[in-house]
Amino acid sequence: MTPPNPTTSPSSTPTTSPSSTPTFLILGAGVIGLTTALVLRAHYPTANITIAAKHFPGDRSIEYASPWAGANWASFAHDNGPLEKYDEVTFRKFAEIAERWPEVGIGRMGMWGVFDARIEETDLLTEATGKIWYDELVGGLRNLDETELPKGAVFGLEFPSTFRINTQIYLQWLQHRALTHNITLHRQHFPSLTALLTTFPRTTLLINASALGSLHLTDVHDTALYPTRGQTVLITEPATPIPRMYFRSPKRVDPETTYVFPRPLGGGVILGGSRQADNWSAEPDMELAQDIMRRCVELAPELGRVEDLQVVSHNVGLRPSRIGGPRIELERSSHRVPVVHNYGHSGAGYQSSWGTAERAVELVKKALSPAAKL
Ligand SMILES: Cc1cc2nc3c(=O)[nH]c(=O)nc-3n(C[C@H](O)[C@H](O)[C@H](O)COP(=O)(O)OP(=O)(O)OC[C@H]3O[C@@H](n4cnc5c(N)ncnc54)[C@H](O)[C@@H]3O)c2cc1C
Ligand SMILES: *[C@@H]1O[C@H](CO)[C@@H](O)[C@H](O)[C@H]1NC(C)=O
Numbered sequence: 001m002t003p004p005n006p007t008t009s010p011s012s013t014p015t016t017s018p019s020s021t022p023t024f025l026i027l028g029a030g031v032i033g034l035t036t037a038l039v040l041r042a043h044y045p046t047a048n049i050t051i052a053a054k055h056f057p058g059d060r061s062i063e064y065a066s067p068w069a070g071a072n073w074a075s076f077a078h079d080n081g082p083l084e085k086y087d088e089v090t091f092r093k094f095a096e097i098a099e100r101w102p103e104v105g106i107g108r109m110g111m112w113g114v115f116d117a118r119i120e121e122t123d124l125l126t127e128a129t130g131k132i133w134y135d136e137l138v139g140g141l142r143n144l145d146e147t148e149l150p151k152g153a154v155f156g157l158e159f160p161s162t163f164r165i166n167t168q169i170y171l172q173w174l175q176h177r178a179l180t181h182n183i184t185l186h187r188q189h190f191p192s193l194t195a196l197l198t199t200f201p202r203t204t205l206l207i208n209a210s211a212l213g214s215l216h217l218t219d220v221h222d223t224a225l226y227p228t229r230g231q232t233v234l235i236t237e238p239a240t241p242i243p244r245m246y247f248r249s250p251k252r253v254d255p256e257t258t259y260v261f262p263r264p265l266g267g268g269v270i271l272g273g274s275r276q277a278d279n280w281s282a283e284p285d286m287e288l289a290q291d292i293m294r295r296c297v298e299l300a301p302e303l304g305r306v307e308d309l310q311v312v313s314h315n316v317g318l319r320p321s322r323i324g325g326p327r328i329e330l331e332r333s334s335h336r337v338p339v340v341h342n343y344g345h346s347g348a349g350y351q352s353s354w355g356t357a358e359r360a361v362e363l364v365k366k367a368l369s370p371a372a373k374l
């Protein structure tokens, strides 16, 4: 790899002078660890960067959330603050990726969101403004007509243009990009943080992108973390192409949300879903699967009847949820090296990935800046 020209790269700061080339260690190779590694590389062209993890793209395990996501961009944020910002940064980055590299699994598509409650009860509105913050970003939301709404629905919104993700292809691309940017991959399960830092004694700074994984590390325990079980059904593309994504829900986030996400690049269609807090069960629940399929055919007429669906697989993933939201924070005290946390993205890991990675790298810069050492 030819290092980028230092005069034009963001790394031309005192923190990366050759005499102090930092050595970064990232724990976790889900969408968060991989994206953070790429943003880190863009800011530190000559640093040593290693991603250490038990699971990498291609693996399918209940301990690895990323392959199981739907996935799409449909923000849950309404804080008039950092969470909206993370999703906005990611939306713009997805637009750039979809435009430049149509083959990497991010595609534009419209969506219909159908709600079974009044808008004030849906958590769609940002309290401070009384508006839906991403209205313009998605091309101007349109209210669905009565005739477009399924029976019993209260209202619906068309998102003219958002993103859907073929997670299988996109994760592989992130990993491939890491490799072409001289990021080292190291596969190992670490029973503890002590074991991790013993294996990598030269680490300058650790990025913690281990999601639910650290509940099993013997010397750490963030009790704010909990799984939110999500079950989906992957089906083949139906004879009638599906022109848009669909979701239906009483609220933006609800245990009973129904969704239909056609994946780009021959990825089939994901039917969902469920949101079962504190449930670790990895076994598909076949009764729930029937219920998901029934709800989906009701919502997306292109699917036909339940009997017409060709099931490829029943899937279960655990969203890394966290009381208080994602933790993106610099911690200097409790460990030998500074730690930047980037975990607990729950059901929003893809749609907030680039924004949270940029925030994490800002914190890395803060931790390594000469002023910080005074
Ligand atoms: C059904 C479902 C639908 C979803 N839909 C969407 C969607 O539409 N849009 C969206 O944005 N998000 C969606 N999500 C959420 C998204 O999948 C997660 O937020 C995201 O994958 C979290 O990524 P992560 O990198 O933090 O965690 P993970 O992908 O779980 O990665 C954790 C990494 O840490 C490693 N690790 C942990 N502990 C250790 C250890 N002790 N030693 C070594 N390695 C360790 C693991 O091996 C792994 O590499 C959905 C999730 C599910 C389950
Ligand atoms: C790639 O990274 C390794 C280890 O971090 C380093 O020793 C090597 O010099 C780097 N190669 C290039 C071409 O930058």
Ligand SMILES: *[C@@H]1O[C@H](CO)[C@@H](O)[C@H](O)[C@H]1NC(C)=O
Binding pocket: 193, 206, 208, 210, 211, 212, 213, 214, 215, 220, 221, 222, 225, 335, 339, 341, 343
């Ligand atoms: C990493 O995050 C986990 C939760 O995923 C937390 O329990 C743990 O304390 C963190 N590790 C470090 C190095 O602080």
Ligand SMILES: *[C@@H]1O[C@H](CO)[C@@H](O)[C@H](O)[C@H]1NC(C)=O
Binding pocket: 229, 276, 279, 280, 281, 284, 285, 288
């Ligand atoms: C967890 O989810 C499974 C599958 O839906 C269900 O059978 C089981 O009863 C749930 N367990 C708990 C503790 O809620």
